[in-house]
Amino acid sequence: MADLTLAIPSKGRLKEQSEAVLKNAGFSITALGTSRSYFGRLDGFSDGRSADISFLSAGEIARETMRGAIHLGVTGEDLVRETLRNVDDKIALLKPLGFGHADVVVAVPESWIDVNTMEDLDDVAAGYRRNYGRRLRVATKYWMLTQSYFASHGLGVYRIVESLGATEGAPAAGTADIVVDITSTGSTLVANHLKILADGVVLKSQANLIGSRTVAWTSAGLELATDIVQRIGGDPKVLASAVTL
Amino acid sequence: MLRDETTNSATDRSLQAFDALFERYQCEQIETAILQNADPFLETAGEDLRRRMFTTVGGAGEELCLRPDFTIPVCLHHLQSRTDLPRRYGYLGPVFRQREEGLHEFLQAGVEHLGRTETPYLADADLMAIAVDAALMPDAQAVLTLKLGDPSLFHQLLVSLEVPTGLRNRLIRAFGRGLDETSLKKILSPIEAEDMPLPAELRKLLHDPEALEQAVADMMLAQGLSLHAGRNAHDITERYLEIYGPQDIGLTETDKARLMKILVDYLRLNGPALEMPARLTDFERRHDITFGANLEQFADRLSEFSAKADTSIPTDFTFASDFARPLDYYTGFVFELFVNGASRPVAAGGRYDRLMEILGSEDPVPAVGFSLWLDRMPNWGAKNG
Secondary structure: OOOOEEEEEOOHHHHHHHHHHHHHOOOEEEEOOOOOOOEEEEEOOOOOOOEEEEEEOHHHHHHHHHHOOOOEEEEEHHHHHHHOOOHHHOEEEEEEOOOOOEEEEEEEEOOOOOOOOHHHHHHHHHHHHHHHOOOEEEEEOOHHHHHHHHHHOOOOOEEEEEOOOOHHHHHHHOOOOEEEEEEOOOHHHHHOOEEEEEEEEEEEEOEEEEEEOOOOOOHHHHHHHHHHHHHOOOOHHHHHHHOOO | OOOOHHHHHOOHHHHHHHHHHHHHOOOEEOOOOOEEEOHHHHHHHOHHHHHHOOEEEOOOOOEEEEOOOOHHHHHHHHHHHOOOOOEEEEEEEEEEOOOOOOOOEEEEEEEEEEOOOOOHHHHHHHHHHHHHHHHOOOOOOOOEEEEEEOHHHHHHHHHHOOOOHHHHHHHHHHHHHHOOHHHHHHHHOOOOHHHOOOOHHHHOOOOOHHHHHHHHHHHHHHOOOOOOOOOOHHHHHHHHHHHOOOOOOOOOHHHHHHHHHHHHHHHOOEEEHHHHHHHHHHHHHHHOOOOOHHHHHHHHHHHHHHHHOOOOOOOEEEEEOOOOOOOOOOOOOEEEEEEOOOOOOOEEEEEOOOHHHHOOOOOOOOEEEEEEEHHHOOOOHHHHO
8 A cells, every 4th residue: 555545536526626726735646547547646745755646436535535445535524424423533624625515404395484493393293193194204315414413403203215316306206305415505405495494504514635544554654644734724733633653 | 932142142040030020920922033124113213213223125125124122023013913902022032223332232121011901000000010020030139229200291281281282292392302491491482583484475474374375385386295295285384373473382471481480390300209199289289280180190000019019119219200201102101220220221111002003003002011121130231241
């Protein structure tokens, strides 16, 4: 294993913005092999060394960092928190990067004029079985986040309906009553006649540089990582406290 | 009786003791599958339980789980067997829960008593006596603490105080999760105007419930929602007016102050259980309320239990007014048993009259039961690690 492997998103806006952050900090990225390669090299470190780059999907980056297959990664906090409960034991959030903003929110149909808070939702969920013969159904791809957020509001009687795409359409399609979904501007929710509860923001997420607490770190790897963290404006102490050599 | 690897790791002594206990109390011993359909657990206990279950998916896409408790499998077993009632079931075997630390697999034993319809307090008292007997099996000299609660008294208190339905339901749910003065204050505080968003075109209909309901129905149709598959315009409008409507929650500030005072006073009612009937009667007089038949049942249950358990009745037998369970199928009394001052109960149980219907019974079936953790029993516990 290289002293330092950094994973960045393999496509789209997240890839471009991740690369821009590194380039602005004076690093250069070279894709190895063809342009569609999954491996690359990061150059521009103060001491002239280089690090390995892995191009992965944002979800894989969260999982692989948690597993200890890579040292550093760039991915959304939502994906990190969705990967594992108590994820803070395995992953350290080193620096929010100011892009990839998205909120995970609880949204209900606009026509539910009587439901504006989690407390209202709890009230309504409690009567569901009695009134409609089944539990309240929540469409989401965020199982973990939904469960812990709802539990923190004392809400336990509902069912999650897993939704891997077009979650916001679930109420109109009749497959769920409400949604827990990601939104950056809220316009998709509005277009689907859904409103966010007043205290329905589960997580304000953005892309982060994350570090693995489970990977084997070498002192050379830590030096390289410290260089990256410092040059993108992060606090090297956070990194140092997350890493055991 | 099921004797797989985990069961074998329990001592023969504990297995024999439970065999004898079940025989003494005429409990029919049953086995239930370790791999269960997850649906009944999630439908009854809710999604919150999923975090503590081990789940997997079957070949046909059905969600399965390792048995997280016995009550639901025992009830389902009864429903499938279509046998007559009343019936008392006994069980012993491993259950599986996700825990932060410690074992994920541990042994539980217990009794579920289904369908005894005459005077529920008799079944309640019987069951508590069996639990006490079971908890003392490893060591007859152990010091037992028995904690008793009865949410039905709290419910009746709210009825007697004529608390409006919406607020009453909120209070009952908060009570199940553990109600204290702070949470009580929060529930009773007035809803601020800015917390009442309402689309402008509906605002002018606030004083015309029928027109408001029609407008909500139109909105639902325009948004592609079914008017029948879930919440309908009537329910939404009714609840809106109840919670956010111009009449607030139907209580004046004086009413609220009185309600607050009485409920706080009630939540302070803790102490020796056998003194409670007198103290509750005194409470009724002081606040001019009535617990009605629920207090009689409470007193009858106590005296019946005292008569049954005459020799083994724990010296520390307390009532806690705020003791309840968060599951909505628990309907009446609840109890917990502690051995030698341990912080976690060795056994817990109560009345759950609503569960059988949720699981598909056509008629309501009164039910009481308790579960006992074998690994928390002194002398036995250490040996099944």
